[in-house]
Amino acid sequence: MNIETRLAQSGSRRDPSTGAVTVPVYNSATYRHPALGQSTGYDYSRSKNPTRQALEDAVADAENGARGLAFSSGLAAIDNVLRLLKPGDKIVVTEDLYGGTYRLFQQVYAVYGIKAQYVDTSDIAAVKGALNDNAVKMIFVENPTNPMLKVADIKAISAAASAKGVLTVVDNTFLSPCLQNPLDLGADIVLHSATKYLGGHNDVVAGVLAVKDAELGEKLAFYQNAVGSVLGPNDAWLVLRGMKTLHLRVKQQEQNAFEIAEFLEHHPLVTNVNYPGLKTHTGYNILKEQAKGFGAMVSFEVADAALVPLVLERVGVFLFAESLGGVESLITFPAVQTHADIEPEVRERLGVTDRLLRISVGVENAEDLINDLAQALQGGTDG
Numbered sequence: 455m456n457i458e459t460r461l462a463q464s465g466s467r468r469d470p471s472t473g474a475v476t477v478p479v480y481n482s483a484t485y486r487h488p489a490l491g492q493s494t495g496y497d498y499s500r501s502k503n504p505t506r507q508a509l510e511d512a513v514a515d516a517e518n519g520a521r522g523l524a525f526s527s528g529l530a531a532i533d534n535v536l537r538l539l540k541p542g543d544k545i546v547v548t549e550d551l552y553g554g555t556y557r558l559f560q561q562v563y564a565v566y567g568i569k570a571q572y573v574d575t576s577d578i579a580a581v582k583g584a585l586n587d588n589a590v591k592m593i594f595v596e597n598p599t600n601p602m603l604k605v606a607d608i609k610a611i612s613a614a615a616s617a618k619g620v621l622t623v624v625d626n627t628f629l630s631p632c633l634q635n636p637l638d639l640g641a642d643i644v645l646h647s648a649t650k651y652l653g654g655h656n657d658v659v660a661g662v663l664a665v666k667d668a669e670l671g672e673k674l675a676f677y678q679n680a681v682g683s684v685l686g687p688n689d690a691w692l693v694l695r696g697m698k699t700l701h702l703r704v705k706q707q708e709q710n711a712f713e714i715a716e717f718l719e720h721h722p723l724v725t726n727v728n729y730p731g732l733k734t735h736t737g738y739n740i741l742k743e744q745a746k747g748f749g750a751m752v753s754f755e756v757a758d759a760a761l762v763p764l765v766l767e768r769v770g771v772f773l774f775a776e777s778l779g780g781v782e783s784l785i786t787f788p789a790v791q792t793h794a795d796i797e798p799e800v801r802e803r804l805g806v807t808d809r810l811l812r813i814s815v816g817v818e819n820a821e822d823l824i825n826d827l828a829q830a831l832q833g834g835t836d837g
Contacts, residue, residue, distance in 0.1 A: 457516060457632060458701045464512040465694040468504070477508040479691045501679045505687035509662070509694050513652075516631040516697070517644050517664035521671030523678050524662050524690055528627065528647025529554055530683040531661030533562075535592075535623055535643055537677045541567030544589040546620075548575045548606070550599040550804045553793040555625075561795075576604040576737060581611055585618050595641075596625045597634070598737065601753045601788045601812040602805050603728040605737020609744055612640025627651065627779070632704045633747040637666045643674075650779030654696040654703050658689050703781060703817055707750035710783075710823060711815040717824045718754050723831050725809070726755040750815040751778060753788070759808040761831070762787060766811075768830035771822050778814030783823055786812045 465477035480503055485496040496502050506524050514522035525531040532555060539545065547559060549572035559570040571587075573580045575595045584590065593615050597606045612622045623643045624636035630651040636644045646652055648660035665671040678684060685693075708731070715729035730737045731748030741748055756762060765785070766774045772785040776792055786792055793806050801807070815823065 460515055461512075461632075461697050461700050464516075464697045465508040465691075468508050477505055477691065477694060479687050480504045481687055499687070500682050500684055503684075503687050503690070505694075506685055506690040509685070509690040509697075512694060512697055513646075513648075513662045514664050517626075517637055518635055519637050519644070519664035519666055519671075520668040521665045521675070522662060523665070523671070523674055524648070524660060524685040524693070525678070526661070526683045526685055526689075527659050528645070528649060528661035529558060531645050531647075531663050532558060532625075533683070534674055534677050534681065535594075535645065535663065536563055536568065537681070538621070538673065539563075539568050539591055542589065543591040544569045544571055544587060546570075546575075546581065546584045546590055546593040547572050548594065548596045548599055548604075549573055550602045550604055550806075551596045551625075552600045553788075553795040555594075555596075556793075557795040574604070575599075575606040575611065578607055578610050578614070581606075582614050585614055585620060590618070590620055592621045592623060594623045594625070596628070597636070598628050598730055598741075598749065598751070600628065600751075601728075601786075601792070601810065603628075603730055603735070603737075603751060603753060605730050605735075605740050607740050607744070608634075608636050608639040608641060612636075612642075616640065628751050629745060629747070629749045630700060630704055630779075632701050633708075633749060634741075634745040637664065639744055642666050642670065647779075648693045649777065651700060651704060652697055652779075653693045654700060654780055655692075656777060656780035656782060658692040658696075660685050660689050660693050662693075704747070704750065706817045707815050708747050710818070710820040711750040711752055712748070713820045714813070714815060714823055714827065715752050717827070718752070721828075721831060723757050723761065724754050725757050728753040751812070752815065753810055753812040755807065755809045756811065756831070757809070762809065762811065765827075765830045769826055770829075771818060771826035772813065772830075778812075780814070781817045783816035783818055784814045786814070788812050 468477040510522035622641040
């Protein structure tokens with residue numbers, strides 16, 4: 455069946471005893487054994503919970519994977535993946551990525567002798583060059599990147615990594631399984647901050663993985679249970695509820711984002727617009743071939759840094775807040791919010807300047823969103 459049908463029925467048909475259409479929230483920490491040496495399949499909720507299992511199965515299905523795993527946050531999901539590495543291993547990482555992920559690599563795992571090498575993953579030659587180091591055991595790709603919206607050739611990267619025996623991990627948060635399925639393109643692991651598009655309502659913090667290979671899934675499940683950063687049943691239920699309307703939300707959000715990007719592209723106070731759905735974007739053709747759409751994240755530079763605080767103060771429909779992917783449109787200043795943990799000189803080199811704003815486009819009326827940005831930009835610093 456098509457993904458729209460599968461998503462709409464996520465978690466359904468899980469309770470044959472009652473026929474409940476929606477999976478129940480199993481707020482149980484432990485489970486009674488039928489007899490000595492027997493189990494219902496559930497023993498203790500850190501190891502397995504029926505509500506979380508329903509979500510993990512839905513995630514695996516949406517990403518065409520062999521197994522899904524759910525965690526207490528997106529960073530907890532990344533942490534679980536990094537436990538596949540050992541001291542002395544290297545990981546090639548997208549250089550333009552979420553600041554929290556950068557912090558995890560630089561301030562947590564570097565201490566344990568796992569070195570991250572940052573490269574422009576939109577440059578396949580640079581990726582192949584980095585993979586020549588025999589110490590590299592994993593490549594971690596955000597696609598598109600946060601916040602510059604660069605696009606990687608997942609198919610080419612996965613093939614190059616596989617030839618070297620290197621695992622390919624793709625953060626698919628920005629596009630969601632509705633628009634991109636990295637496992638189908640050759641990746642080994644796909645992850646999401648489920649707080650974002652999967653949950654979709656800014657009311658839950660969660661992270662998920664989907665794995666192509668069942669054996670690798672078992673290894674990650676071992677770490678999930680051993681470390682214990684699992685998603686609780688109430689939060690799992692909220693993500694499942696969000697996934698049921700994911701395809702509808704993403705469709706509306708993407709259409710809104712395209713109209714907003716076109717508006718910004720022609721605004722006299724905007725010097726640059728990053729949105730892969732614009733034909734002028736360098737990653738347009740890759741996503742056209744390897745994905746089903748371009749997403750609803752847009753970043754743009756204004757002509758004067760002094761305009762940034764004014765825009766953030768003037769917006770009335772957009773909410774000045776961190777995060778993304780929800781039904782509400784948000785505007786963020788990456789240099790001091792999502793990417794504050796990245797060194798200023800690195801941010802500047804990557805384009806995360808004091809003039810860059812990032813917007814997560816919601817499901818509101820596109821005209822209202824455009825009018826809001828227009829009035830916020832009106833008159834520049836003299837308005």
